[in-house]
Amino acid sequence: xxxxxxxxxxxxxxxxxxxxxxxxxxGAQDAMKANGKNLGGVLSPMFKGDKPYDQAAVxxxxxxxxxxxxxxxxxxxxxxxxxxxxGDFSPSPKIWEDKxxxxxxxxxxxxxxxxxxxxxxxxxxxxxxxxxxxxxxxxCHETFRVKKx
Amino acid sequence: xxxxLFLLAVLAGVAGLCIxxxxxxxxxVAANSLPQYTPNLAxxxxxxxxxxxxxxHAVPNQPDRxxxxxxxxxxxxxxxxxxxxxxxDPKDGIGRWSEADFVTAVLKGTSPAGAHxxxxxxxxxxxxxxxxxxxxxxxxxxxxxxVTGKAxxxxxxxxxxxxRNVGVWKFLFMDGKPFTxxxxxxxxxxxxxxxxxxLGHCAECxxxxxxxxxxxxxxxxxxGPNPEGEGxxxxxxxxxxxxxxxxxxxxxxxxxxxxxGDTAGGAMARVIRNTSQLSPEDRTAMAEYLKSxxxxxxxxxxxxxxxx
Numbered sequence: 001x002x003x004x005x006x007x008x009x010x011x012x013x014x015x016x017x018x019x020x021x022x023x024x025x026x027g028a029q030d031a032m033k034a035n036g037k038n039l040g041g042v043l044s045p046m047f048k049g050d051k052p053y054d055q056a057a058v059x060x061x062x063x064x065x066x067x068x069x070x071x072x073x074x075x076x077x078x079x080x081x082x083x084x085x086x087g088d089f090s091p092s093p094k095i096w097e098d099k100x101x102x103x104x105x106x107x108x109x110x111x112x113x114x115x116x117x118x119x120x121x122x123x124x125x126x127x128x129x130x131x132x133x134x135x136x137x138x139x140c141h142e143t144f145r146v147k148k149x
Numbered sequence: 150x151x152x153x154l155f156l157l158a159v160l161a162g163v164a165g166l167c168i169x170x171x172x173x174x175x176x177x178v179a180a181n182s183l184p185q186y187t188p189n190l191a192x193x194x195x196x197x198x199x200x201x202x203x204x205x206h207a208v209p210n211q212p213d214r215x216x217x218x219x220x221x222x223x224x225x226x227x228x229x230x231x232x233x234x235x236x237x238d239p240k241d242g243i244g245r246w247s248e249a250d251f252v253t254a255v256l257k258g259t260s261p262a263g264a265h266x267x268x269x270x271x272x273x274x275x276x277x278x279x280x281x282x283x284x285x286x287x288x289x290x291x292x293x294x295x296v297t298g299k300a301x302x303x304x305x306x307x308x309x310x311x312x313r314n315v316g317v318w319k320f321l322f323m324d325g326k327p328f329t330x331x332x333x334x335x336x337x338x339x340x341x342x343x344x345x346x347x348l349g350h351c352a353e354c355x356x357x358x359x360x361x362x363x364x365x366x367x368x369x370x371x372x373g374p375n376p377e378g379e380g381x382x383x384x385x386x387x388x389x390x391x392x393x394x395x396x397x398x399x400x401x402x403x404x405x406x407x408x409x410g411d412t413a414g415g416a417m418a419r420v421i422r423n424t425s426q427l428s429p430e431d432r433t434a435m436a437e438y439l440k441s442x443x444x445x446x447x448x449x450x451x452x453x454x455x456x457x
Binding site for chain 2: 035036037038039040041044048089092131134135137138139141142145146147148
């Protein structure tokens with residue numbers, strides 16, 4: 001009986017770890033998708049002139065990006081290494097191999113978002129500060145994201 | 150009888166070798182075939198940015214894209230190529246090259262010493278470039294800072310390391326034709342077609358390749374496995390990008406941002422660093438051409454590995 005309990009406990013624990021890992025994966029994907037929505041649906045169209053400038057929408061988008069910036073340092077824990085990633089992308093193992101490099105990218109993204117929040121007040125300041133955010137996204141994806149086959 | 154057969158076989162062998170030798174003679178652009186010319190440095194810079202030279206030739210892991218000391222390792226199914234130094238350094242770079250050496254390298258894929266370059270150097274695209282653009286580029290490269298240091302030798306195993314064999318590859322996969330404009334299309338479209346197919350060398354990564362490493366022509370631009378190993382290069386024909394407007398294409402080339410708010414990643418991030426430097430007119434031209442690419446079904450993606 002003891003043994004059964006032990007096995008059951010171990011199984012539960014591993015399921016628990018698996019679930020936690022999956023939650024972390026989903027959390028990371030949700031955050032990235034939300035970023036994408038705000039860039040592609042709000043900030044880019046205003047930048048391109050497809051949508052009129054809307055300060056409230058800009059503020060909401062930047063708040064969400066800021067939220068991502070705060071989560072990023074712990075978004076890809078080492079325990080996530082062998083997690084299953086549905087969808088087109090997965091994190092590159094370089095996130096954990098070059099932790100310092102990754103952390104530097106995360107910090108520079110956070111800085112760009114903070115600056116944008118302080119500076120973007122109208123269309124001109126959006127045009128001046130928005131490309132910097134996109135560059136940060138791409139700069140990190142260049143090394144630390146993999147497009148799956 | 151047997152003796153005669155043997156002789157025949159030897160003769161056939163010799164003839165075959167001769168044909169191989171003749172077929173694989175590296176092509177050269179002679180210096181005296183280049184007319185007097187005053188290079189245009191501004192166009193040299195445009196050529197440099199459109200050609201994406203710094204994507205591969207810049208010293209990796211440092212921010213200066215004009216530091217062309219090479220050294221980036223490029224993995225491939227045929228071995229690892231180490232990108233050479235093309236800075237004007239006289240010893241380690243191309244400082245001692247003549248203009249004809251450079252034109253030959255870019256348009257023919259032949260080194261100053263008369264050897265075939267490996268097609269990791271995308272001369273199969275560059276062959277379509279205008280010779281004036283290449284001459285301007287040479288003049289522009291000369292203005293950059295020399296960088297010392299040679300890249301490591303290529304790590305390519307037999308039989309791919311036999312340079313002469315590359316001559317066969319060139320025979321199979323290069324047509325040697327200059328870019329010809331399509332008179333039924335606008336000047337802008339033609340400029341885009343030129344930039345995408347020659348200097349931009351987009352198809353080099355965005356097309357599947359056969360077992361010899363040649364582009365599968367009917368699947369041009371339809372994406373495929375990343376030749377550098379990891380992941381997948383996307384289909385950029387209208388098969389996948391029909392919901393992108395021409396403006397979306399040019400904005401992507403400028404900012405690296407897709408219409409759905411995603412960004413270019415991997416090697417494409419380096420490409421954007423070049424295309425973002427082009428004139429808006431050139432990006433618009435590339436966009437018009439890319440938007441016009443007919444939908445082509447790409448190679449099937451492998452089933453996603455299901456592993457816990």
